Amino acid sequence: MITMKDILREGDPILNQVAEAVELPPTEEEKNTLAEMLQFLKNSQDEELANAYQLRAGVGLAAPQIGISKRMIAVHFQDFEETQYSYGLFNPKIVSHSVALSYLAGGEGCLSVDREVPGYVPRYQRITVKATDLNGEELKLKLKGYAAIVFQHEIDHLNGVMFYDRINSEAPFTVPENSKAIE
Template identity: 75%
Template sequence: MITMDDIVREGHPVLREKAKEVSLPPSKEDKETLEEMLQYLKNSQDEEIATKYNLRPGVGLAAPQIGLSKRMIAVHFVDFNEKEYSYGLFNPKIVSHSVEGTYLSTGEGCLSVDREVPGYVPRYARITVKATDLEGNELKIRLKGYAAIVFQHEIDHLNGVMFYDHINSEEPFSIPENASVADPE
């Protein structure tokens, strides 16, 4: 079981590496690791389990965050329209994106970052992601708004990018150009 102790914190070199592709079909070990990552997210959102094991709630987790430089992400969340997303993905890649941007009015957080980092994080409003799921199926997922933000945050981890790298350092709360807020007011 993955716990908060397994999650590497900012400053760890693996968080700045470009993660390696996972060879497909995935090894038994890679598949088990990805299943555990997804289970961590489910557990972290269950109040009883989260309290018992001192888990910080998360909606996404990338393999570099547990010290593995591999292109694997897990996401588990419900968006603002009550749509559920629950995926363990190998080699996710953004294959297209909108010109329009979006951002969260509250900014973003990260399981690997133990401090508040104020500011708007500009993201694409709509993206299409290609990946392979835990069952070995090739997926093409179209995402918008909050879901698109979560996937971009996790895929950034696979490229050694932290969410705060996107924040305007001069004016952290300047509204990103051509962007609208993703969360309901």
């Protein structure tokens, strides 16, 4: 079972590396790791389990965050329209995106960052992601709003980018041009 002690914190060099593609079909070990990542997110959102194991609630986790420099992410959350997203994905890739941007009005957080980092993180309002799921199925997901932000945050981890790298360091609360706040 993955717990908070397994999650690398900012400053670890793996978090700043570009992760390697997973050769398909994935190995049993890669599938098991990705399934465990997804289970961690589910556990972290279960109040009883989160308290018992001192888990911080998370909506996404990328393999580099547990010390594995491979292109794998897990997401488990509901967007603001109550659509459920629960995926373990190999080699997720943004294949198209909007020109328009969005950002979370309350800022972003990260399981690998134990401090609050104030500021707006500009993201694409809409994205299309291609990936392979845990069952070996190729997926094409059209995402917008909060869902698009979560996926971009996790895919950034695969490219060695932390969310705060995208914040305007001189004026963190400058509203990005051509953007919409997600409340």
